[in-house]
Amino acid sequence: MLTEHPGRSNQPGPGNSADDAERADPTGGSRLSDANIVKASIGDPRRFGEIFDRYADDILRYASARLGSDLAEDVTAETFLAAFRARSRYDLSRPNARPWLYGIAVRQIGSHRRAERRYLQALGRVRAETVAADFSDRVADRVTAEQRRPQLAAVLSGLSRQDRELLLLVAWTDLTYQESAQALGVSVSAVKSRLHRIRARTRQALAGTNPAPPEMRIATPAQISEEICHG
Amino acid sequence: MDEIRLFKELQPLPPLDAPRIRDAALARLAAAMSGPVTIRRPGVRRVAMAGAVAVAAVVALAITSLLPGSHRPGHSFSVVKLADGYITVTINQLDDAAGLQQTLRADGVPANVYLGVPGPQWHPPCTFDPRIPTDASGQEILPTNLGRGWPYLPPLGTAFTFNASAIPSGDVLAVILGMDPAANNANWPNGTWLQLPLDPSGTAVYVGLYLAQPSPQCTGS
Numbered sequence: 001m002l003t004e005h006p007g008r009s010n011q012p013g014p015g016n017s018a019d020d021a022e023r024a025d026p027t028g029g030s031r032l033s034d035a036n037i038v039k040a041s042i043g044d045p046r047r048f049g050e051i052f053d054r055y056a057d058d059i060l061r062y063a064s065a066r067l068g069s070d071l072a073e074d075v076t077a078e079t080f081l082a083a084f085r086a087r088s089r090y091d092l093s094r095p096n097a098r099p100w101l102y103g104i105a106v107r108q109i110g111s112h113r114r115a116e117r118r119y120l121q122a123l124g125r126v127r128a129e130t131v132a133a134d135f136s137d138r139v140a141d142r143v144t145a146e147q148r149r150p151q152l153a154a155v156l157s158g159l160s161r162q163d164r165e166l167l168l169l170v171a172w173t174d175l176t177y178q179e180s181a182q183a184l185g186v187s188v189s190a191v192k193s194r195l196h197r198i199r200a201r202t203r204q205a206l207a208g209t210n211p212a213p214p215e216m217r218i219a220t221p222a223q224i225s226e227e228i229c230h231g
Numbered sequence: 232m233d234e235i236r237l238f239k240e241l242q243p244l245p246p247l248d249a250p251r252i253r254d255a256a257l258a259r260l261a262a263a264m265s266g267p268v269t270i271r272r273p274g275v276r277r278v279a280m281a282g283a284v285a286v287a288a289v290v291a292l293a294i295t296s297l298l299p300g301s302h303r304p305g306h307s308f309s310v311v312k313l314a315d316g317y318i319t320v321t322i323n324q325l326d327d328a329a330g331l332q333q334t335l336r337a338d339g340v341p342a343n344v345y346l347g348v349p350g351p352q353w354h355p356p357c358t359f360d361p362r363i364p365t366d367a368s369g370q371e372i373l374p375t376n377l378g379r380g381w382p383y384l385p386p387l388g389t390a391f392t393f394n395a396s397a398i399p400s401g402d403v404l405a406v407i408l409g410m411d412p413a414a415n416n417a418n419w420p421n422g423t424w425l426q427l428p429l430d431p432s433g434t435a436v437y438v439g440l441y442l443a444q445p446s447p448q449c450t451g452s
Contacts, residue, residue, distance in 0.1 A: 045264040045265070046264055046265075048260070048264060049257075049260070049261070049264065052256075052257060052260055056253050056256060056257070057249070057253065060245075060246075060249055060252055060253055060256070061245045061246075061249070064243070064245065064246045064249070064252070065242050065243050069246035069247075069248060069249075069252060072246060072252050073252045073255050073256055076252060076253070076256040077255065077256040077259040077260065080256060080260045081259060081260060081263055084260060084263055084264065085263075123241060123243075141233075141236045141237060141239075141240050142240045144237060144240075145237040145238070145239075145240035145241055146240070148237070149241065152237055152238060152241055153241070156238070167235070167238060168238070170235060171235055171236070171238040171239040171241075171242065172238075172239065172242045195235065198234070198235070199233075199234040199235065202234040202237070202238075203234060206234075
């Protein structure tokens with residue numbers, strides 16, 4: 001996490017230490033933590049490329065999912081540029097830089113509100129194709145999600161910006177609650193309470209609605225972009 | 232059924248041109264990593280000249296002056312008042328605090344604009360509004376894209392928007408151009424601040440936005 005906001009102590013916040021240390025060194029081997037790389041990059045800027053190597057795919061995918069591939073390049077580039085410029089203020093007590101990067105990406109995405117709005121609207125319109133029945137939980141969720149796509153997209157659009165950012169971080173990345181809290185600069189308890197509220201709102205939105213016909217496919221960004229272009 | 236997992240299933244697939252996007256982003260980062268080196272001296276930051284930006288400035292931790300004669304042509308800022316009480320501000324240069332203050336006040340924003348940290352009077356007995364600045368609907372008054380503790384690094388000239396109509400009665404919006412949060416990390420209240428790069432090599436200048444309760448000692452009024 002970046003240097004704490006003025007007025008707050010520099011005590012390490014939640015979500016650090018053990019979890020971050022494991023994430024930073026998942027093999028248990030000699031892989032440097034993100035914090036060490038960021039620290040090294042202050043003297044040798046080229047070292048920051050290692051941070052890019054580790055997380056560019058994650059950020060790119062998230063940016064593309066939020067705004068489409070056209071803007072994904074800008075958001076991805078600006079996220080890492082912003083991180084690079086701010087690296088001297090990175091909180092070295094946080095071995096894992098992923099929440100930091102996602103937090104920056106969220107801010108970059110926030111500057112494209114119009115595009116995000118169009119993309120969300122299109123998300124609710126992409127139609128489904130037939131998929132083979134399967135009784136796994138994952139496919140059951142997928143079927144339900146596709147059948148209720150318009151309602152879910154409406155829930156997404158109707159959330160406050162803060163709630164939507166949180167929901168999509170939790171749902172579309174593999175950040176933990178603690179990491180999502182870090183990324184957004186809020187407490188873990190705030191994350192949990194907001195998600196509870198979002199779940200309730202979603203249940204309410206889905207209650208009593210008729211599912212779409214049982215057709216399903218997984219939308220690609222190109223398909224969503226096409227929806228945006230051609231209405 | 233976990234409702235959150237339903238949203239996970241809506242996530243679009245990765246873009247087919249992900250490798251191209253990644254390469255393009257890396258190229259931009261590589262250009263920044265190999266840019267001019269910024270020399271920092273205690274108490275003074277020197278912003279290196281950059282090719283595309285015809286601005287050079289010396290930014291002190293407590294700003295006292297800017298190099299004259301090298302400003303980018305054009306206005307230093309713009310203020311746009313929106314119909315719903317929001318104000319959009321774009322800061323391009325830091326050299327017209329008085330003008331920005333005058334313009335904000337003319338648009339009904341009770342603003343004090345400072346060039347650099349206002350000085351010892353900015354610390355207590357200044358009383359900062361302890362409330363997290365949200366309006367009646369729970370939306371944050373100060374820019375939501377700037378997040379507390381998370382510097383937002385838009386290109387110079389990017390606008391930020393805040394809900395001026397929801398500033399609590401009696402509060403003053405303090406706009407601090409060129410603050411350095413790292414050097415003033417004691418007693419700063421909840422507020423928001425953004426980071427504006429003056430050149431591609433990355434030396435940044437901060438703009439802080441705070442709500443304060445006015446007093447002669449703190450805000451001069």
